[in-house]
Amino acid sequence: MPPLPDLPDLPVGAVLADLRRALDERGAAVLVAPPGTGKTTLVPLSLAGLDGTGPAPAGTVLVAEPRRVAARAAAARMSALLGTEVGGPVGYRVRGDARTGPTTRVEVVTSGLLLRRLAADPELAGVSAVVLDEVHERHLDADLLLTLLLDARDGLRPDLRLLATSATLDATRPAALLGDGGGPAPVLEVAARSFDVALTHVAPARAGRGGTERIEATVARTCVRALEHGSVLAFLPGVAEIGRTAAALRALGTDADVLPLHGRLPAAEQDAALRDGPHRRIVLATAVAESSLTVPGVRAVVDSGLVRVPHTDHRRGLSGLVTRRVSRAVATQRAGRAGREAPGTAYRCWPEGEVLADAPDPEIRTADLTALALDLAVWGTPDGTGLRWWDAPPPGPLAAGRAVLTALGALGGDGAVTGRGRRIAGLGLHPRLARALLDGVAAGGDPRTVAGIVAVLDDDTLAGPADDLAAALARLRSGDAPGAGRWRGERDRLAGALRRAGAGPGRGPAVDGPDLVALVCGLAHPERVARRRDAAAGVYLMAGGTAVEVPPGPLRDAEWLAVAVADRRPGQTHGRVRLAVATDRATAERAAAPSRVTGSEVVWADGDVRARTVDRLGAIVLAGTPDRSPDPGAVRDALVAGLRAEGTGLLRWSAGASSLRTRLAFLHRVLGEPWPDVSEPALLDSAADPAGWLAGPLATARRRADLARVDAGQALRAHVAAHVGGLVGRIEELAPERLAVPTGSRIALDYSGDAPALPVKVQEVFGWTGSPTVAGGRVPVVLHLLSPAGRPTAVTADLDSFWDTGYPQVRAELRGRYPRHAWPEDPRTATPGRGTGRRR
DSSP: OOOOTTSOOOGGGGGHHHHHHHHHHHSEEEEEOOTTSSTTTHHHHHHTTTTSSSOOOSSEEEEEESSHHHHHHHHHHHHHHHTOOTTSSEEEEETTEEEOOTTOOEEEEEHHHHHHHHHHOTTOTTEEEEEETTGGGOOHHHHHHHHHHHHHHHHTOTTOEEEEEESSOOTHHHHHHHOBTTBSOOEEEOOOOOOOEEEEEOOOOBOGGGOBOOHHHHHHHHHHHHGGGSEEEEEOSSHHHHHHHHHHHHHHTOOSEEEEEOTTSOHHHHHHHTSOOSSOEEEEEOGGGSSSSOOTTEEEEEEOSEEEEEEEETTTTEEEEEEEEOOHHHHHHHHHGGGSSSOEEEEESSOTTOOOOSSOOOGGGTSOOHHHHHHHHHHTOTTOTTSOOSSOOOHHHHHHHHHHHHHHTSBOTTSOBOHHHHHHHHTTSOHHHHHHHHHHHHTTOOHHHHHHHHHHHHOGGGGTTOSBHHHHHHHHHHTOSTTHHHHHHHHHHHHHHHHHTTOOOOSSOOOOHHHHHHHHHHHHOGGGEEEEEETTTTEEEETTSOEEEOOSSGGGGOSEEEEEEEEOOTTOSSEEEEEEEEEOHHHHHHHTGGGEEEEEEEEEETTEEEEEEEEEETTEEEEEEEOSSOOHHHHHHHHHHHHHHHOGGGSBOOHHHHHHHHHHHHHHHHHOTTSOOOSHHHHHHHHHSTTSTTHHHHHHOOSHHHHHTOBHHHHHHHHHHHHSGGGGGGHHHHSOSEEEOTTSOEEEOBOSSSSOEEEEEGGGGTTOOSOOEETTTTEEOEEEEEOTTSOEEEEESOHHHHHHHTHHHHHHHHTTTSTTSOOOSOTTTSOOOSSSSOOO
16 A cells, blocks of 8 residues: 555654564564554554555554444544545454455454454464553453463464553553563653643532432533533443433533443444534543543543442352442543643542542452453463463452353363353353353243343343333333344344354243243343342342342332342442342242252351251242251351351350450460460361360250350360360469468459559558569569559559659558558558558
């Protein structure tokens, strides 16, 4: 192709020659270039030789974008620069849509789609270079793609050139990852050619009862204000907020064109938001507009300050998206969109001075890792060891993902991917949804119908505001729902994927209607099959053990539900059902069959040991009868669970037992081993040990009442005697319970504080010349000296010094108040006494 002099003169042009040289010499590089510098458009054209400045490589240049809208927009922009149609020299391929041809030299793809391609063809035959755009966003697919590309280059494709680009990034880590034996990969930086952006904070206004207005109301009124600068780009966390903000703008009567922009929109509507027009526009966007693409004509940005990110609550079995405050890096990048073409203004809808995190958390730390675990297994490294990671997957969530895959039959007992696992991976869906697609058809569902159900499970925004999945699907089929066209396209795409996978209807009886909807939903999320627990409050218990509330409406009439979407707001006791379908017990049992368990169950519940034979579906008890002869080991485990739940206070602690415990704690603190740790955590840990301090009592205990009869002091002495030999006889010697004072009284020592204390009347220690000690003379006893009436007068751990410095003042203060008591001038030689008479 001849030189094309009409390509724009953008800042990245100054480093293109250096960039090509770095890739030729080192095979990898990192490019840090802010938005608007040309990194997403001019760099791929240059690497493919389409700008006329260098020879064309032998293979295609792939550009991996984190989002579909960015991939399509980048391909359209590059094609426009070349004066060609999309699908010619530059094309794109995203899920459900592709425009490429035999002359395509630059292909823009989503990171997820490139992962599928890499799994099918680890050598990436015919590819000369891969550009990983916007790596700073740290999306899960992008992080994994970088790791697998590095592995492919190390083994199969040493000639594959890799370029990581970012709008804002500390390049140290990616440069080290991309480096070779010669050190880190070269880093090239491009200065921004941007205009000044004025920052203004517009905090949410006060609302009734001390609250604040909804963020949508704040964004809407700020957008109207921002129109004085020109067209507005507003950032909101999700599709629902975009819809509510658009409604608020209509209510305010703005005459600007209001256009949504998010990844779920049809391509035509995305394109409309990305085109300048004759009227002022308010573009309401999710994070898709933060980078990679330019929204033309924008002179003002309104930032809600919120972002929606993946999060998995492994304890409750809930995963999905949560709304959080943006990081400082993201806020800076959003504001910069106002200065791409001219000076602009950014309005931030949060109080000035609010502290933001420096950067967003990588998704790999918070997201569900089931899909990543399958990708690793397909790659041949199920545990991910031996790979180079930006941030390695956390072991716990990765193990949880592998457990899900094993239950789905995608992984074998050795952790290797199975044939079924490869079929699941080939469908390009989350493994749970791919399983529902395959098994829903195998169970007798019509492939096209099952595909339509899975399409909504994959994108619950298609259901609109409905909480009833069956009703939402009926509206989509009728064409009445706003997303009906998009749903039909995705349904047909999935049905085609089923045909290519060779999946046909099963041999069993056909399933249709609400039963099929519930079955497919339950196959995707068997842990979310739920049974009503509290009809009045609309509370259901899911098989995974989490209680959820169902909003008022027809769904509450059903005893059983298959829950498609549930989340939990911070601080709330129960989760919240957002999308579900009514079902019956038979369908619930069929969907969650692997979690069906029948057998003896011994647990600590409601404050005591409960033993019964149960038939359960996960956490949902279907039936149960008392077990009169439970396994002794299970009873012991239940008692230990009770102790952990309620503490050792379940045992009988006499005053002597409590004293023994504090004395042992003192000896452990002062002398260390072999004196045992008798703190609450240590005693609970020991109770769980079959040879621990409660081994004997727990061997015969059966219920809470038996624990209440256990003499804790006797158990402690037996444990010390059994495990530290002759030391039990030295307890009294080293930490006596009582101490004899000069009058002959034996007074109890208090070991509960930092040092042992002895509360004693001053008259009873006359004749002592120094403080007593314990622990073999190592620790002085702190004397709490009392008046004849038992009131504190002085505290000392050095009695000899007290007689010289403190006693004269005490004597002067108390001799007049207690004249019948002896107050000798020399207490060291005086006769001690308990009574009130003077002694001469």
